[in-house]
Amino acid sequence: MPKDRAPTRIQKKNRAAILEAALNVFSAHGFRGATVDQIAAEAGLSKPNLLYYFPSKEAIHTALLSGLLDTWLAPLHELDADGDPMEEILSYIRRKLQMSRELPRESRLFANELVQGAPRIHEALSNDLKALVDDKTTILTQWMDEGKIARLHPYHLIFSIWALTQHYADFDVQVRAILGNEDPFAGAEPFIDTLYRKLLTP
């Protein structure tokens, strides 16, 4: 393992390649289903070389998850208490749906982890995620109190947004098996938009 100095050009390149490869493999096969050889091959490195940059398979997985958590939560962070309630929520939804379209691997990486009980990120859920959600539901509740949007259970409102948007990334195969050649997102966006306009209108 390299010293703890500033990372070399080569270190940067290889670490990035490993994380990129790991994202492919872990999101497609889950932690247990992924093999170090597979990740190494996809990153264009030999297995011992990969293990020179990360001490273990687990370490790669952890680095990947914690590195992506911020990206994953960014859309919700942007929800602004001072904006127009309906527009704020709808644009949050649009950002989430866009992430499902553009970052399906990231979505499935988390889905894999969550479905299996989140053994490796349970703490982040109870701390970071819960704090963020609590913060934003306060805003939602405020808007409801002011009559700006319909009164609903704020937590379930958020869950519904996650469920509806991530469904298209996580269960992509199923969606495509049913829609055939139709682009899932082409229909999803107006559908979800309509749904929340109707739901949130007081």
Added chain:
Amino acid sequence: MPKDRAPTRIQKKNRAAILEAALNVFSAHGFRGATVDQIAAEAGLSKPNLLYYFPSKEAIHTALLSGLLDTWLAPLHELDADGDPMEEILSYIRRKLQMSRELPRESRLFANELVQGAPRIHEALSNDLKALVDDKTTILTQWMDEGKIARLHPYHLIFSIWALTQHYADFDVQVRAILGNEDPFAGAEPFIDTLYRKLLTP
């Protein structure tokens, strides 16, 4: 392997025990993450004994999935073209939500499979599932044409029901990490009910 006669009392008992154990293990760890030893232990059998009843790990998984597919699709089957549109859809939703509450392992079994690209049930999706959904969306479209419910993309309407209801089983850890002690379903049922009443009202 036993003859292909009528199954013995012991055969019935052990096959059932194996499938029950396999449901626990596969739903919690995915196909690759589950081990035959684990399933055998949970079923109270030795590994060779388990493999006396099923020829392979794969065979157990397949038997489990195909055996549960009917159960899983039953609620949608019940959607009746002759019933009251709003009530038919809302009670379909209630049945699905109830399945999430009562059969979360089954939900996660399918979720695990789907997230990883459904390598083992892809065919069932494109055939059985697609046929069923096509059948039921015809009914939905009819209701829309008759002005009984709001006009929406029927496929996405179904996807939304799946997403919203199964979310509570599949991502149970996340939901509970955020809700704390609150019972997820206590809030989910009225929320989802309200959501679809508003959405479907023309």
Added chain:
DNA sequence: CGTGAGTTTGACCAGATGGTCAAATCAAGA
């Protein structure tokens, strides 16, 4: 009972997998 089919198991195997290590190779600054 006795017997044959059904059931169970300890011992074993081959391949996969995560990980190690010493030796070889490479890169860049003095």
Added chain:
DNA sequence: TCTTGATTTGACCATCTGGTCAAACTCACG
């Protein structure tokens, strides 16, 4: 160019895992 730390690798190891097999045991029934 030389030196030193960074990088890479072939060979290797222990463990896990799906699966096999022959021998032992149990059960139902004539």
